Amino acid sequence: MSLGPHADFIVAAYAVTIFVIAALIAWVVLDYSTQRRILGGLEERGVTRRSQRKG
Amino acid sequence: MPVIDLANPTRFLNIVNRVLPWLIAATLILFVIGFYRVMNAPDDYQQGATVKIMFLHVPAAWLGMFGWGLMSVAALGTLVWRHPLADVAGKSAAPIGAAFTLICLITGSLWGRPTWGTYWVWDARLTSMLVLFLLYLGVLALYWTAEEPGRGARAAAVLSLVGAVNLPIIKFSVDWWNTLHQPASVFRMGGSSIDPALLTPLLIMAVAFTLLFLTLHLAVMRNEILRRRVRSMRLQQAQKLAEASA
Numbered sequence: 001m002s003l004g005p006h007a008d009f010i011v012a013a014y015a016v017t018i019f020v021i022a023a024l025i026a027w028v029v030l031d032y033s034t035q036r037r038i039l040g041g042l043e044e045r046g047v048t049r050r051s052q053r054k055g
Numbered sequence: 056m057p058v059i060d061l062a063n064p065t066r067f068l069n070i071v072n073r074v075l076p077w078l079i080a081a082t083l084i085l086f087v088i089g090f091y092r093v094m095n096a097p098d099d100y101q102q103g104a105t106v107k108i109m110f111l112h113v114p115a116a117w118l119g120m121f122g123w124g125l126m127s128v129a130a131l132g133t134l135v136w137r138h139p140l141a142d143v144a145g146k147s148a149a150p151i152g153a154a155f156t157l158i159c160l161i162t163g164s165l166w167g168r169p170t171w172g173t174y175w176v177w178d179a180r181l182t183s184m185l186v187l188f189l190l191y192l193g194v195l196a197l198y199w200t201a202e203e204p205g206r207g208a209r210a211a212a213v214l215s216l217v218g219a220v221n222l223p224i225i226k227f228s229v230d231w232w233n234t235l236h237q238p239a240s241v242f243r244m245g246g247s248s249i250d251p252a253l254l255t256p257l258l259i260m261a262v263a264f265t266l267l268f269l270t271l272h273l274a275v276m277r278n279e280i281l282r283r284r285v286r287s288m289r290l291q292q293a294q295k296l297a298e299a300s301a
Contacts, residue, residue, distance in 0.1 A: 001108070002104065003105050005103075006104065006169040009102060009108065009165045009166070010107050010108055012110055013161070013162040013166065014285045016161050016162065018167070023154075024151065024154050025271070028154070032278050033276065034287060035278055035281035035282055036281065038285050039281060039288070042288045042289070043284065045292075047289075047291060047292045049288055
């Protein structure tokens with residue numbers, strides 16, 4: 001596959017796209033583990049949500 | 056199961072947990088097929104190999120607009136029915152839509168330099184797309200800086216509805232004004248003007264990116280629901296401590 005005389009622009013476009021999407025995925029994964037960890041800590045200390053207490 | 060059941064955050068989380076692995080798998084498979092087709096796609100007779108940038112740029116542009124459309128529908132849910140899940144959906148779409156709009160702007164510039172001879176011109180399509188990105192930043196600022204989440208949600212919902220005016224401007228800018236940006240070539244009266252050898256990989260990449268958007272959106276919504284639970288539990292804990300010390 002030849003990218004021709006403008007290969008730099010094509011490679012840069014794909015690199016930027018991969019970088020932005022990778023950053024987005026990393027943020028989502030890290031945020032999920034952070035929220036799960038905090039929730040786990042609160043539940044360990046016996047803090048429950050109102051809806052849990054009713055159930 | 057009635058559709059209304061999805062509006063229950065706990066039930067929604069259960070469904071998301073079941074659906075996400077399948078969505079991730081489908082997204083990955085489509086990207087593998089899409090990249091294979093992109094690598095083997097022929098050069099365009101005018102653009103040469105830079106047409107490969109279009110396989111990123113076009114889906115990113117669609118999803119940048121799709122994200123705002125989603126936020127506008129969610130805004131109605133927030134303002135009219137005051138449903139918290141609608142606000143969660145709107146807030147979660149904002150960073151993803153902003154990311155795709157940013158990709159659209161950058162890849163467009165990188166395509167424009169070798170094709171038009173410039174990274175940027177202030178034509179109607181490019182400018183309205185930049186306005187969309189700035190609107191996304193505005194909504195994110197409203198969500199992330201509001202001390203009281205409900206107030207931030209209402210302000211962001213109003214901005215989402217007002218900003219929706221920009222969507223038809225983006226779409227029809229190439230028809231209403233004389234722009235350097237080419238007119239619609241995929242969805243237009245009389246069918247697509249793109250050769251199937253380029254159109255097929257473009258559509259596969261568009262579906263792959265759309266699945267990625269939906270996957271990320273569900274994942275961000277799940278995070279937001281958990282964040283709200285954390286906030287609510289912390290408030291209850293603080294209330295209990297205050298009552299105990301009183």
